[in-house]
Amino acid sequence: MAEFRKTSALMARGTEFLGSEYAILCGAMSWVSERNLVSAISNAGGFGVIACGAMTPELLDAEIAGTQALTGKPFGVNLITMHPQLFDLIAVCARHQVSHVVLAGGIPPKGSVEAIKASGARVICFAPTLALGKKLLRSGADALVIEGMEAGGHIGPVSTSVLAQEILPELAADHLVFVAGGIGRGEAIAGYLEMGAAGVQLGTRFACAAESIAHADFKKAFFRASARDAVASVQVDPRLPVIPVRALKNKGTEEFTAKQIEVAKLLDAGEVDMGEAQLRIEHFWAGALRRAVIEGDVESGSVMAGQSVGMVTREEPVADIIAALMAEAEAALSQRVAA
Structure with a gap:
């Protein structure tokens, strides 16, 4: 001290x-x-x-x-x-x-x-x-x-x-x-x-x-990345209460866009309410993050990282x-x- x-x-x-x-x-x-x-x-x-x-x-x-x-x-x-x-x-x-x-x-x-x-x-x-x-x-x-x-x-x-x-x-x-x-x-x-x-x-x-x-491949993705590689997700449908997520850009980023479209269609059909829609988005992130952190899938998983990742x-x-x-x-x- x-x-x-x-x-x-x-x-x-x-x-x-x-x-x-x-x-x-x-x-x-x-x-x-x-x-x-x-x-x-x-x-x-x-x-x-x-x-x-x-x-x-x-x-x-x-x-x-x-x-x-x-x-x-x-x-x-x-x-x-x-x-x-x-x-x-x-x-x-x-x-x-x-x-x-x-x-x-x-x-x-x-x-x-x-x-x-x-x-x-x-x-x-x-x-x-x-x-x-x-x-x-x-x-x-x-x-x-x-x-x-x-x-x-x-x-x-x-x-x-x-x-x-x-x-x-x-x-x-x-x-x-x-x-x-x-x-x-x-x-x-x-x-x-x-x-x-x-x-x-x-x-x-x-x-x-x-x-x-965290999986060795998850860590390697961090070591390779620069600040500009950590990007924020895009909100596809303004009705969806989606909080942006910052992660390293990969195929998982595109899959999240597709997930939003899927959930928006369920909203249109009246199959889910807004609270359930947000929970489904959260569950997507939890699953995608697990694939990256635990399984080392840094291509389709979510490699969440801040812009300080370059350090x-x-x-x-x-x-x-x-x-x-x-x-x-x-x-x-x-x-x-x-x-």
Whole structure:
């Protein structure tokens, strides 16, 4: 801690809130953010987050128990707000006394924040706009993550740098705000901390860590890619509530376009409602992502990656990644003081 004195001082509010040594969260990446990577990140001083995604309560129960067997450090669980068994998943987190629950994918349904806090857990929500951030805080969120469109996976329309300029000056003095999206080096972390962020969240940087169970071919796709290879999906039908997804361009990108057309036809025929349509889209992504991450199908699977993918050039242990990020941030802050 002493060697990163300036960075740690700026992270103090975040580390106190998370209970970790460094205020560096790992973004919840379906199939990637499981017990091995999550525990490794927490053991290395960061804050790991299990990606529940489409898991059943039984699967989440086993994943949390598996993670707790590998680390005694704090970690969180990311829950998708549209999950049909959301409250059952919240109950699983409560049984295991999970300290932090991250709600992602939309406005939390009525009673969900209260249900999480009833167990003593803290609630972290994603805020794509300043107005929604204020609303979520009024509704009981303990902290926010503002994630820019440079991120991998589901994204919003606004860049990280703009969100940070809009939201941090308004909220960071009185609230905990973590910045995410496109962060690949410690110099960027230092900048957001100076702007008032309590910490940061990174996903792409950790996806190919040595402890990540991702298939070797999935990792190789990252190592070959540049920032411009990570593209956002296109919405085919404006009626479909499709949240854009950023991934490496491949045949899977085209297959998603075809899936949207298929679901739109079902809507036209009255065979599904809008909620079911969105769930089918989500299930498509879950399946396509599994094919890429677990099976190594990087041609038709979904290789979700943020634009920082060009900075991921080799497999490294999580501890080395976190140490490098902290050292880069500390060097940047030290140079500014010296100047």
